[in-house]
Amino acid sequence: xxxxxxxxxxxxxxxxxxxxxxxxxxxxxxxxxxxxxxxxxxxxxxxxxxxxxxxxxxxxxxxxxxxxxxxxxxxxxxxxxxxxxxxxxxxxxxxxxxxxxxxxxxxxxxxxxxxxxxxxxxxxxxxxxxxxxxxxxxxxxxxxxxxxxxxxxxxxxxxxxxxxxxxxxxxxxxxxxxxxxxxxxxxxxxxxxxxxxxxxxxxxxxxxxxxxxxxxxxxxxxxxxxxxxxxxxxxxxxxxxxxxxxxxxxxxxxxxxxxxxxxxxxxxxxxxxxxxxxxxxxxxxxxxxxxxxxxxxxxxxxxxxxxxxxxxxxxxxx
Numbered sequence: 001x002x003x004x005x006x007x008x009x010x011x012x013x014x015x016x017x018x019x020x021x022x023x024x025x026x027x028x029x030x031x032x033x034x035x036x037x038x039x040x041x042x043x044x045x046x047x048x049x050x051x052x053x054x055x056x057x058x059x060x061x062x063x064x065x066x067x068x069x070x071x072x073x074x075x076x077x078x079x080x081x082x083x084x085x086x087x088x089x090x091x092x093x094x095x096x097x098x099x100x101x102x103x104x105x106x107x108x109x110x111x112x113x114x115x116x117x118x119x120x121x122x123x124x125x126x127x128x129x130x131x132x133x134x135x136x137x138x139x140x141x142x143x144x145x146x147x148x149x150x151x152x153x154x155x156x157x158x159x160x161x162x163x164x165x166x167x168x169x170x171x172x173x174x175x176x177x178x179x180x181x182x183x184x185x186x187x188x189x190x191x192x193x194x195x196x197x198x199x200x201x202x203x204x205x206x207x208x209x210x211x212x213x214x215x216x217x218x219x220x221x222x223x224x225x226x227x228x229x230x231x232x233x234x235x236x237x238x239x240x241x242x243x244x245x246x247x248x249x250x251x252x253x254x255x256x257x258x259x260x261x262x263x264x265x266x267x268x269x270x271x272x273x274x275x276x277x278x279x280x281x282x283x284x285x286x287x288x289x290x291x292x293x294x295x296x297x298x299x300x301x302x303x304x305x306x307x308x309x310x311x312x313x314x315x316x317x318x
Contacts, residue, residue: 050266050299051275052285053306094120094294095196099215104129108215112192114176115185117295121176123193125214127165135209143221144205145255148242148313155257156240156315158207158225161232166210169193170230184267187231187289188297194227195294221257223291228259228317237262239286239314241279246308258302260286260314267299277301279311286314 099108109124143154160166173193174186200217208218210226218226228238243256262284267276276299278285288309290296303309 050285051277051301051306052280053277053288053301053309053311094192095198101129106132106215110193110196110214112173112189112196113294114173114189114192115178116188117192117297119178121173121189123169123172123176125165125169127211127215131165132211132215135212138209140206140208142205143207145242148311149315150313151255151257152240152242152313152315155207155221155225155242156228156317158209158222159229159232159240159317160210161229161317163210163229163233166229167233169214170233173230174234183236183263184265184298186234187236187261187267190230190234191227191289191291191297192294194223194230194291195296197223197226199223199292220292224257224259224289227289227291231259231261232317237284238289238317239281240317241286241288241311242313244310244312245303246305248304248308258291259289261289261298262286263298267297277306277309279314281314 094111094113096108096110100106105126106129107124107126109122111120111122113119114121141154141157143151145151170190173189174180177185177189179185197214198217199219201219207225208216208222210229212218213222213226224240228240232238239260241258241260243258244253245256246253260279260281267287276287278287278299280286287299288301289298290300290302292302296302301309
């Protein structure tokens, strides 16, 4: 199978360590990618059209407390997700077209996919600088990953689904869809919009409010807050989920955040292969929504095994 650099997209040899065109380190896949199985490797889950992921209850607490530093967590996670997305999603990278700040108005044009990721669309977000300054000046509560439910509560407090600008953006993205009454198409369009904002790790455990993230990018918490605010503004039942995520390369668990969105049907339109994945909370299926890299549709799992993606806390967006 041909191999390409994840940075510049040019063809590279399987035994190259660094891309000669852009000096990017070449990803060679997770451990046991050749089919060799470790005694400690989690057992694969039987294939199905949908898959429920169990809550966190099977790891010893001392294992959970093992954490990489925050910058290491974010850099590792986004690297893994980008590589997987590049393999399963044969579409070009898509993101911000331009960003300006003129006088009392800030503008940012964002290019994203609609109609199941097949058609590019763009929308220019135009926000009064005074509105951005309002959020910049608000309190930004600190959080860390030691208590899943507490972290989820703090992160969810940043959601602003009732902000008029957020409502306007969500409605504008929906208007780009071929079938605006198709919930899954609308959700995937909003996911693509959010993913196109760009991932940017932070040093401290502080979130950004949605409009801040649009203009300053963000990490997994920030992007989940933005997406959650957008879909809730359109009436969808959505939660912030705190995850313990397994690094298949270094055998480490680290903290992650994503969104979960309730649907009364099984999503099928995401770009990765079936099954679709969800968490069962109060007898409702909340389908995974991964926000950190372009191409993950609702229900798509951003790791190779469901046992590598464990919920340790959640909170409803209201």
